[in-house]
Amino acid sequence: xxxxxxxxxxxxxxxVTVAPRTQLAEVLRDHLDLTGTHLGCEQGVCGACTVIMNxxxxxxxxxxxxxxxxxxIETIEGHRGDPxxxxxxxxxxxxxxxxxxxxxxxxxxxxxxIVTRFDAADEATIRHELSGNLCRCTGxxxxxxxxxxxxxxxxxxxxxxAPLRNVKPFTPFDPVEAAAVPAASAAPKGSVSTDGGWTVVxxxxxxxxxxxxxxxxxxxxxRVAPCIPxxxxxxxxxxxxxxxxxxxxxxxxxxxxxxxTYANDDNARAGSIRGEGNDKLGKSTVRGELRYAIxxxxxxxxxxxxxxxxxxxxxxxxxxxxxxxxxxxxNYILAQFAANCDAVLSGGEAGPAKRLSVFxxxxxxxxxxxxx
Ligand code: FES
Ligand code: FES
Numbered sequence: 001x002x003x004x005x006x007x008x009x010x011x012x013x014x015x016v017t018v019a020p021r022t023q024l025a026e027v028l029r030d031h032l033d034l035t036g037t038h039l040g041c042e043q044g045v046c047g048a049c050t051v052i053m054n055x056x057x058x059x060x061x062x063x064x065x066x067x068x069x070x071x072x073i074e075t076i077e078g079h080r081g082d083p084x085x086x087x088x089x090x091x092x093x094x095x096x097x098x099x100x101x102x103x104x105x106x107x108x109x110x111x112x113x114i115v116t117r118f119d120a121a122d123e124a125t126i127r128h129e130l131s132g133n134l135c136r137c138t139g140x141x142x143x144x145x146x147x148x149x150x151x152x153x154x155x156x157x158x159x160x161x162a163p164l165r166n167v168k169p170f171t172p173f174d175p176v177e178a179a180a181v182p183a184a185s186a187a188p189k190g191s192v193s194t195d196g197g198w199t200v201v202x203x204x205x206x207x208x209x210x211x212x213x214x215x216x217x218x219x220x221x222x223r224v225a226p227c228i229p230x231x232x233x234x235x236x237x238x239x240x241x242x243x244x245x246x247x248x249x250x251x252x253x254x255x256x257x258x259x260x261t262y263a264n265d266d267n268a269r270a271g272s273i274r275g276e277g278n279d280k281l282g283k284s285t286v287r288g289e290l291r292y293a294i295x296x297x298x299x300x301x302x303x304x305x306x307x308x309x310x311x312x313x314x315x316x317x318x319x320x321x322x323x324x325x326x327x328x329x330x331n332y333i334l335a336q337f338a339a340n341c342d343a344v345l346s347g348g349e350a351g352p353a354k355r356l357s358v359f360x361x362x363x364x365x366x367x368x369x370x371x372x
Contacts, residue, residue, distance in 0.1 A: 023065060057112075079112070260274050
């Protein structure tokens with residue numbers, strides 16, 4: 001059913017009526033004629049479609065328009081009276097930071113965010129921050145030089161050269177606040193959604209053992225970690241852990257090393273793990289929280305696990321924030337995890353982590369598209 005949205009785009013209020021699943025890029029380009037927002041991959045990878053929404057850069061090709069109701073959006077046609085964007089445009093021009101210009105609107109949106117957030121940044125930092133925007137022409141040297149110059153100019157003045165936008169830094173989950181959020185078991189089954197900058201995956205799956213036995217496994221990180229494909233625990237105490245998760249997805253291989261905390265509630269048979277880590281090779285970071293609860297299954301000898309995973313990935317692997325990829329990836333990992341849990345609870349051992357087939361993933365993505 002069509003939905004009417006009220007947006008403020010480039011300082012002007014507008015009302016658009018769109019079909020469900022319309023992407024923000026489509027609204028900007030086809031409804032508002034703002035064709036400076038370019039579409040490249042349309043899968044959240046290349047960054048060409050990046051615009052600034054409520055002060056944060058977003059991929060308009062994978063942002064559902066219905067989630068933008070009431071949003072304040074700046075596209076490349078906007079930013080009127082914004083000194084940061086004026087300086088960036090000037091610097092891009094002087095540094096020859098564009099050739100065909102296809103990536104430039106998205107580059108400028110991301111550059112604006114970088115300049116806004118950093119008072120000082122070296123080349124490595126700027127390249128890291130830019131890693132979600134691809135350019136086929138320039139080799140990035142001019143782009144990095146232009147951004148570097150604007151940041152340096154900002155640091156050279158006692159006051160910032162532009163009114164800073166309200167970009168909130170990452171805030172770790174507050175345990176008290178988290179406890180107030182409804183348990184995963186109350187959530188709709190099998191959904192993937194976004195909440196602010198977070199990707200939220202909710203899943204429910206069956207295990208062929210009684211709830212008490214399954215909970216005894218889940219509550220013990222040293223026992224359950226080997227069941228998670230690719231996970232290893234390096235150190236562990238009553239609340240904290242450090243370790244790594246290795247992901248193999250076709251040619252992509254990433255090893256996220258990090259640390260976090262965990263807590264269990266034996267009465268509720270529920271718990272949570274919070275942590276963050278980074279992949280040094282792929283220069284990506286991940287932050288997130290996993291909540292889990294074990295409920296009775298269809299008979300006393302079976303259980304149902306309810307899990308809710310919230311995460312945010314920055315850097316080269318940021319495409320894993322995409323719901324379609326996440327859905328296939330999580331389903332694949334959970335299937336291995338459930339099989340490993342059942343094997344361990346039956347007195348056996350968890351199997352080795354398998355490489356995730358790109359073709360299996362693509363098939364899952366295509367299936368999801370066809371079913372839409
Ligand atoms: S078109 Fe949106 S990220 Fe490529
Ligand atoms: S200038 Fe051509 S893609 Fe970047």
